[in-house]
Amino acid sequence: MIGQILFTIILLVGAGYFISNIQKAIRNIKLGKPSHRDDHKEQRLKNMILKAFGQQKMFKRPIPALLHLVVYLGFIIINIEVIEIVIDGIFGTHRILSFMGGFYNFLIGSFEFLATLVIVSVTIFWIRRNILKLLRFQSPEMKGWPKKDANLILYFEMVLMTAFLTMNAADYKLQVLHYGHYYFKQGIVGSFPISKFLYNILPDNPESLVLIERGAWWFHIIGILVFLNYLYFSKHLHILLAFPNTYYAKLPPLAKFENLESVKKEVALMMDPNADPYAMPVEEAEEPDRFGARDVFDLEWVYLLNAYTCTECGRCTDVCPANQTGKKLSPRKIMMDVRDRLEEVGKNIDANGEFVDDGKSLLDYISKEEIWACTTCNACVEECPVENDPLDVIIAVRQYLVMEESAAPSELNMTFTNIENNGAPWQYSQMDRLNWVDED
Amino acid sequence: MSEKIKVRTMAELAAEGKEPEILFWVGCAGSFDDRAKKITKAFAKLLNKANVDFAVLGTEESCTGDPAKRAGNEFLFQMQAATNIEVMNSYNVKKIVTTCPHCYNTFKNEYPDLGGKYEVYHHTELLQSLLQEGKLKVEGGAYKGIDITYHDPCYLGRGNGQYEAPREVLHQLEIDIKEMKHHKENSVCCGAGGAQMFKEAEPQKEEIFVFRTREALETNPKVIATACAFCNTMITDGVKFFNKEQDVKVLDIAEILEQGIKED
Numbered sequence A: 001m002i003g004q005i006l007f008t009i010i011l012l013v014g015a016g017y018f019i020s021n022i023q024k025a026i027r028n029i030k031l032g033k034p035s036h037r038d039d040h041k042e043q044r045l046k047n048m049i050l051k052a053f054g055q056q057k058m059f060k061r062p063i064p065a066l067l068h069l070v071v072y073l074g075f076i077i078i079n080i081e082v083i084e085i086v087i088d089g090i091f092g093t094h095r096i097l098s099f100m101g102g103f104y105n106f107l108i109g110s111f112e113f114l115a116t117l118v119i120v121s122v123t124i125f126w127i128r129r130n131i132l133k134l135l136r137f138q139s140p141e142m143k144g145w146p147k148k149d150a151n152l153i154l155y156f157e158m159v160l161m162t163a164f165l166t167m168n169a170a171d172y173k174l175q176v177l178h179y180g181h182y183y184f185k186q187g188i189v190g191s192f193p194i195s196k197f198l199y200n201i202l203p204d205n206p207e208s209l210v211l212i213e214r215g216a217w218w219f220h221i222i223g224i225l226v227f228l229n230y231l232y233f234s235k236h237l238h239i240l241l242a243f244p245n246t247y248y249a250k251l252p253p254l255a256k257f258e259n260l261e262s263v264k265k266e267v268a269l270m271m272d273p274n275a276d277p278y279a280m281p282v283e284e285a286e287e288p289d290r291f292g293a294r295d296v297f298d299l300e301w302v303y304l305l306n307a308y309t310c311t312e313c314g315r316c317t318d319v320c321p322a323n324q325t326g327k328k329l330s331p332r333k334i335m336m337d338v339r340d341r342l343e344e345v346g347k348n349i350d351a352n353g354e355f356v357d358d359g360k361s362l363l364d365y366i367s368k369e370e371i372w373a374c375t376t377c378n379a380c381v382e383e384c385p386v387e388n389d390p391l392d393v394i395i396a397v398r399q400y401l402v403m404e405e406s407a408a409p410s411e412l413n414m415t416f417t418n419i420e421n422n423g424a425p426w427q428y429s430q431m432d433r434l435n436w437v438d439e440d
Numbered sequence B: 001m002s003e004k005i006k007v008r009t010m011a012e013l014a015a016e017g018k019e020p021e022i023l024f025w026v027g028c029a030g031s032f033d034d035r036a037k038k039i040t041k042a043f044a045k046l047l048n049k050a051n052v053d054f055a056v057l058g059t060e061e062s063c064t065g066d067p068a069k070r071a072g073n074e075f076l077f078q079m080q081a082a083t084n085i086e087v088m089n090s091y092n093v094k095k096i097v098t099t100c101p102h103c104y105n106t107f108k109n110e111y112p113d114l115g116g117k118y119e120v121y122h123h124t125e126l127l128q129s130l131l132q133e134g135k136l137k138v139e140g141g142a143y144k145g146i147d148i149t150y151h152d153p154c155y156l157g158r159g160n161g162q163y164e165a166p167r168e169v170l171h172q173l174e175i176d177i178k179e180m181k182h183h184k185e186n187s188v189c190c191g192a193g194g195a196q197m198f199k200e201a202e203p204q205k206e207e208i209f210v211f212r213t214r215e216a217l218e219t220n221p222k223v224i225a226t227a228c229a230f231c232n233t234m235i236t237d238g239v240k241f242f243n244k245e246q247d248v249k250v251l252d253i254a255e256i257l258e259q260g261i262k263e264d
């Protein structure tokens, strides 16, 4: 009975804390400016199914894609077992779903195979990161917490899967020994294709076996709750956010940049000689939009969602021509910077009830050197498995630097002047535009 | 090749009360850059040969604003767009063809929302359909045995999903493209986009054009084909960097087609 109460409390606390963290993430994402991504619902839905559920983009690199799919499916499917664990835990039953008979055996048996595959895949992932030292996991932005985060998750999965198999093995042995309520009249319940190999390693003494079985059972469920609550602090949030993120992702053509609404208004005024600048409706005149992005508040919320969804896989950086030629720009770091700053702002709000100016901005995280190195080639956007758009963030910061601070590199200022004066980025006269026809 | 190119301006035609079927937008590089002007001429000759009813804006043409927009100067971009749209709408322009993927992208994707709605073609797209319709006929085998690779411009390929038109033109010339390791959606930028063309690069190990040209040269080509004047400049610099300018030519799809066309 005490066990049941304890279990229920742990379950409620775990779920409650998880929900409050998710609410916090949603609150933070909503700090962004409005995004207009409610169009093309069908196309977006399809995109979500293909890219998030089907992990289509992962398959550009088949080996990690396959391993990732195993871990993902394995993890989700094995968690069906959690339904049984929860019911057993609350009502003090044992293997309540075993009435399903043959199907139940089939399920437990496949869970065991999957668990083993997950352990194998996760081990390979660990080796790739820590022994083979794949280049994209060694960038400067991966030092410290991001690296620990990635490994921690791998350990988590290994331990959880091992606990699951150990639990089954002890249970199986107890069933064979006809011990207490572990004994089912109908014979062996569940099938244990993998864990039966642990039979001989386990002690023969039923009391110790019960201890092991119970221990692994508690460990498994508490582990899952801890994992759930760890998500918010980790790049692993993508297992949830990949779905909305791919839904709201930029639709092709990728080279299309939105035209800033705030600028449209100003240009309309400039172009129309009859417009009276003072005749603007009052509510619009109130607070002029800042051009571009200085801080997370200035970004559309989609990019804040992008930042939370980023898996820190570094595929974007891997294909970035600026990064590949040794420049400081790394699109992954751009996404991570947005998240770090957003977290900082979130903590600020938690502490003060509302955001209190801390004298910082996104520009304390992202340097101009990074911002100006981008060729806007869209390779990062094309590559990202969760359809993030680091390029749009870069452009938003450029817009701020140019239009609010006039802080473009001097050559670019010259280019702007040329375009303004001669209608070309170089210093040629517009009157010479047709010279090519008669030249040889 | 000193045959005279026939080019009329929109203003001349308007004075005669005429409107051409299509506007050829030459672009800044195409108007002023010595190398790019050759591409412009090759394309104009092809238009002449196919008897396409076209005109240019000439001195009324101005930068689309693409470099300004990519560099964050949205204000300047929208000013340029407004001016250009005013000019084009005053001539009642319906269709545009351009040899520049950046101009192409702004017209196709960014001008409509600002009041400039046109049917927009990249020159490789128009050339492909002229070949298909039989308005241009190729001399088979002109490129036999010549190894050619093709570099996808970002704003045509990945940015607008147009991978096939330039390749199709090359196929018509019976050219078997030797693809680079990274091509189509995985293509690597030449380094010019995003206004990089107009500024020094940030501290780096090497130039992007060197990086990209290395991969192009790995296919052992005689010709590196591309479909953008900026890519052309960058890769030409890359070829010089590797001291290969004697062996490897960098040519636009229009130039390649122009040399392989059947004279009647």
Ligand code: SF4
Binding pocket: A316, A319, A320, A321, A322, A323, A329, A330, A331, A373, A374, A375, A376, A377, A378, A379, A380, A381, A390, A391
């Ligand atoms: S768009 Fe910019 S950040 Fe993204 S891959 Fe290209 S150069 Fe790198």
Ligand code: SF4
Binding pocket: A309, A310, A311, A312, A313, A314, A315, A316, A317, A331, A332, A335, A383, A384, A385, A386, A387, A388, A389, A390
């Ligand atoms: S932005 Fe996308 S590709 Fe880049 S690290 Fe994040 S998830 Fe990976």
